[in-house]
Every structure is written in structure tokens, then in C-alpha cells.
Amino acid sequence: MKGLTDKRIGVAADRKSEAISKLIENMGGSGVVYPSQGKQVLNEDTSSQNVKDYLTHTFDWVILTTGIGARTLTQSATDANLSKQFLEKLSQNSLAIRGSKTMDWLKENNLKPSLVSEDGTMDHLFSLLPSPSKEGASVFLQAYHQDDALLKNKLEAAGYTVYLSQPYAFEPPSEYTMNSLKEEIVKQSLDAVVFTSKTQVKNIFETRTQELTEAFNDQVLAVAVGKVTAKELEDQGIKQVLQPSRPKMGAMVVAMDRYYQKKLTT
Structure with a gap:
């Protein structure tokens, strides 16, 4: 039975x-x-601005927390005819990744991470992230409305300057x-x-x-x-x-x- x-x-x-x-x-x-x-609600204007800000600023780390977020940012870059520049810069950045769907997105775009959360949790990813190597070291953090403030605060407490990218959210x-x-x-x-x-x-x-x-x-x-x-x-x-x-x-x-x-x- x-x-x-x-x-x-x-x-x-x-x-x-x-x-x-x-x-x-x-x-x-x-x-x-x-x-x-x-x-799920895509924040198209926010996502587009996130891509432009990423391309015009220097970041020591890029943290991607969800496959949806990574794909949304990529689509915004494509819509703005910036996909080549966006992916090229990501290939040169230190990438910290959480989640199997985010890893799938990396593989599709021939990108390799520097850090991967083996158990899929942000706690494990943060335990792997090194302390800032210089004053003012910055992180591009892709998150969404849930726990975003907590994640940002943890990174700032560790000594990083954080740019918070929120390409999507969820309605109740x-x-x-x-x-x-x-x-x-x-x-x-x-x-x-x-x-x-x-x-x-x-x-x-x-x-x-x-x-x-x-x-x-x-x-x-x-x-x-x-x-x-x-x-x-x-x-x-x-x-x-x-x-x-x-x-x-x-x-x-x-x-x-x-x-x-x-x-x-x-």
C-alpha cells in the first residue's frame, strides 16, 4: 500500500x-x-536602475540570493541593450551565490562563482564571506522585500557598504x-x-x-x-x-x- x-x-x-x-x-x-x-511583482523601473548603477559603480562583491532576481536583472539589462556589458562585468566580479536556481542561471551564462552556500542558506554564505579587505569595500546585494533589511544590516555590521537591489517583490x-x-x-x-x-x-x-x-x-x-x-x-x-x-x-x-x-x- x-x-x-x-x-x-x-x-x-x-x-x-x-x-x-x-x-x-x-x-x-x-x-x-x-x-x-x-x-510575484517585477519592479521593472527599479531593476533597470539597479543594472545602470551596477555598471557605473565599483563593487568588491556581488551577492545573488535568488534565481528570479538574477534573471530579472538580466532581462532589464537586455531591454536596455546592456546585457553584454552586464554579463561581462559580472564575469570579472567576485560572485557570492545562494540557491540552486541561481546556480542554474550562472551556468546558463557561463559565469563562475567565488563563493557558494552549500546548504542554500544566507547564514552559510555570510560565514564564507571574508572581512572587507579595505575601508569602504562595497557589496551589490540582490534581495527582495523579505529579510532585505536584515541582510543589509549584517553586511554593514561586518564593515561593507551595501547597495540593495530589489528587482521584484511579492504581493500578499x-x-x-x-x-x-x-x-x-x-x-x-x-x-x-x-x-x-x-x-x-x-x-x-x-x-x-x-x-x-x-x-x-x-x-x-x-x-x-x-x-x-x-x-x-x-x-x-x-x-x-x-x-x-x-x-x-x-x-x-x-x-x-x-x-x-x-x-x-x-
Whole structure:
């Protein structure tokens, strides 16, 4: 018998939610989608200005935190007929990279990083970043509205001057959707909820935090696609967070199926 047979699994993802639900269904369960990320909004004017500022200033490090951000900046450079200059300067800069999608973007553009966060977290990336080699050493930090101030403050505390690039942001998700998911979790009518980003976790835990944490620590299994998302769940006081050995959606569903299969035999 498949581990997910008769299991109701909440899917907090927006993108790829259909694919995740299909994988769950193939393993005998039912996926119930509650888009919790919020609509992605590209800040085209900001992104274009970020590219121009990057090309006209000197930076000791370029930190790219997301594949979406790197691609948005590249598209803005292309739109302004500056892609050649943009990529050429990046090839000469020291690049510090977080995230598998960011690495995919680097490979597509034949760029090589100087530093890579092996576990996909900003904490690990910052632990690798050397102290400034000179006064006024500067960093071009690509981030977005979530945790951007925290990241900037950490770099400034280390002695860097920081240029903050925010090529995109997320609008808040539907209040109705959020309330519906929270109610399902609190009532424990879902067997598990899968999260594919820390943003989804933050959005859900904005209200009813204690009730949600208690439900996850009781019967609702919290499932994360990778370490960054898992840490956000753990920071909410959730004692058990299931995550795959590889941060992939397919591997996440397989890990969940194996978890329930193991429970059936114990």
C-alpha cells in the first residue's frame, strides 16, 4: 500500500502546485492547494536602475540570493541593450551565490562563482564571506522585500557598504485562502502541509501562530522542500519538520510517502 493512500495534503506552493498535487495523487493521496506565496511583482523601473548603477559603480562583491532576481536583472539589462556589458562585468566580479536556481542561471551564462552556500542558506554564505579587505569595500546585494533589511544590516555590521537591489517583490496572498488553510491546520483536517519557500511559512504564521504551531506539533506533518524553508518552520516552534535529502519537489513528495509507509509498519 502506498504511504499517501487516503492522506489529505495541503500544498502551500503557488508555482508548481499542480505538479506537486499530481505527484501526491500518484501516490494515493489528495493534494489541496492553498496558494500562500502571493503574486510575484517585477519592479521593472527599479531593476533597470539597479543594472545602470551596477555598471557605473565599483563593487568588491556581488551577492545573488535568488534565481528570479538574477534573471530579472538580466532581462532589464537586455531591454536596455546592456546585457553584454552586464554579463561581462559580472564575469570579472567576485560572485557570492545562494540557491540552486541561481546556480542554474550562472551556468546558463557561463559565469563562475567565488563563493557558494552549500546548504542554500544566507547564514552559510555570510560565514564564507571574508572581512572587507579595505575601508569602504562595497557589496551589490540582490534581495527582495523579505529579510532585505536584515541582510543589509549584517553586511554593514561586518564593515561593507551595501547597495540593495530589489528587482521584484511579492504581493500578499489572498486573505480568504490564508484563513482557509489556517482553519484546516488548526482543525487538523489535513494530514500534512508542504511548503516550498520561507515566504509561504511567514505568510501563514502572521496570525494564529500558537494554534498553528500546536497543530503541527500534534497531528499535522510539516513538510519543507529544503533547509531554508525547514528552518523557517523550526523557528516557529515546530519540533518535527520533514525534508528530503535533495531540495527538489519530487524528492519531497517521495520522502513524505516513505515517512507514512514507515509509520504503517511500526
